[in-house]
Amino acid sequence: MNIVLWVLQVLLALAFMAHGWMFLFPPASLLQQMNSAIAPGFRLFIGVAEVLAAIGLTLPAITRIQTWLVPCAAAGLMIVTISATVFHISRGELSSAATTAILFALVTFVAYMRWKVMPIAPRAVA
DSSP: OHHHHHHHHHHHHHHHHHHHHHHHSOOHHHHHHHHHHSOHHHHHHHHHHHHHHHHHHHHHHHHTSSTTHHHHHHHHHHHHHHHHHHHHHHTTOHHHHHHHHHHHHHHHHHHHIIIIISOOOOOOOO
């Protein structure tokens, strides 16, 4: 189960890093469309939140320093994904809503498993 969690953490981190990076530095062809859907400041906030959460899903676990940040990052992504699901449903974008709902389920699973069932042990103090 630990391997499954690691694979999920890495894949989710890659997905949210890519999406967050796109929100921070969108291609010129997408910028106008993105800014018409959400405010530019909010777009940047989401981008920063997703990039930081992607780092938080992996880096504390790899270094075993501040390992409690892993479930916190996943919990933060739960807020982002459920909000994105509601946003896409309100716009009638059902395929995007389904994608964000699946991502919500995955980050919820990681958050619960890394918080209660299989937390990552912190580095031993020498």
